[in-house]
Amino acid sequence: MSQPPAERLPQDSGPSPPARPQRKHYSTEFRTRAVALAARPDLTITAAAADIGVSPSTLRRWVRETEPADPRPVHERIEDEWPDWRSFDWPVLPSPEPGEGDVLSEAEPPAAEPSAPEPSTPEPSTPEPPRAHPPPAQPRAPAPAPARVDDIIFPSTARLGSVQRLGIVAVVFVAAVVLSRLVPEDYRLRPLIVDLHVMSLVASFGAVLLVDWHGLLWLARRRTLMESTRLAAAASPIIWAGLGGLFVTGALLRPDLGSPLTLVKLALVLAVSVNGAVMAPVRLKLTELSADASPVDVPQREWRRMVLATTVSQIAWWGAVVIGFVNSST
Secondary structure (H helix, E strand, C coil): CCCCCCCCCCCCCCCCCCCCCCCCCCCHHHHHHHHHHHCCCCCCHHHHHHHHCCCHHHHHHHHHHHCCCCCCCHHHHHHHHCCCHHHCCCCCCCCCCCCCCCCCCCCCCCCCCCCCCCCCCCCCCCCCCCCCCCCCCCCCCCCCCCCCHHHCCCHHHHCCCHHHHHHHHHHHHHHHHHHHCCCCCCCCCHHHHHHHHHHHHHHHHHHHHHHHHHHHHHHCCCCCHHHHHHHHHHHHHHHHHHHHHHHHHHHHCCCCCCCHHHHHHHHHHHHHHHHHHHHHHHHHHHCCCCCCCCHHHCCHHHHHHHHHHHHHHHHHHHHHHHHHHHHHHC
C-alpha cells in the first residue's frame, strides 16, 4: 500500500531582522529655532541638542548648513584659517652663560605638554572680504653720503669758489712778478732763498705726487674713495703752502724774464696754480659720494675734469722742475 504523502512543515527561517527606525523629518521652522538656540553663548551644542531632543551631531550639521558659503578661492580661505606666523609672539630664549652646554639644567622644570583645546561652540560668522596683500617693497637706491666736512683741514678756504680762487692766484702771480723787478740781482741771502725755493718745490710737488698716486690706487680698486679724498684734503694745505713758497722765493731770486725757458717755467707754474684752483671744488664734490664708490660711480663730467686736471698737473710740474734744474746749471 502506498503511504500518504508526508505533510510539509513550514521551514524555520530563523529570527527576523529588526525593523529599521524611520528617519524623523523636522520642519524648517524647527531647524531655525534649533540653530538659534545653539548660537546662544551660554549653551553648548550638547546642551542645546538635549533641550530640543536631537543628537548633537544633527544639530552641528544644521548649524553648518545655515552658515553662508565663502565665495573666496580655497587658497585664500586657508590663509585666513591658519595663523600668521609673522604676528606670533615668539619667545626670546636667554643666551647661555659661558661654559654651559645646550643641555637643560636639572633644576629646570620640564616644559608642559600642550593640552588639547576644548571644543567650543562655533558661531555663525560672516564672510570677510579678501585681504589685499601689500606689493613687494622695491629696493631703494642708496642715498649719497653727506660731504665729510670734518676731513677738511681749513673749512673757510674750502668754501671758496673757483672764481675766487682764480682771482687770488692771479693777484699773487702778478705781485710776485712785480716784486721780482725790485729785488737786486745779487745779495747775501740769495743762497738761503735758493734752498727755501727747492724746499718749497719738494713739499708741494711731493704732496701732489702722493695724491695722484693714491688716485691711481683707487682706480685699481686698491684703495677706497674715502681714503683718497681724505688724503687729498690733508695734503691740500701742504700743496698750497709750497706753491706760495715758490711764488715768494721765485720773486726774491729775480728770474730772467728775457729767457724763453724762464717764461715757459712761469707759465707752467701758473698752469699748476690755476689747475689746483679749478680742481678744488671737484674734489669736494667727490666727498659727497659713498665711501666705497668706484670710478664708475663718478659723474661723467667730474670724471673728465679730474682726468684732464691730473694730466695737466703732472705735465706742468715735471716741466717746471726740469726747466728749473736747467736754468740753475747754466
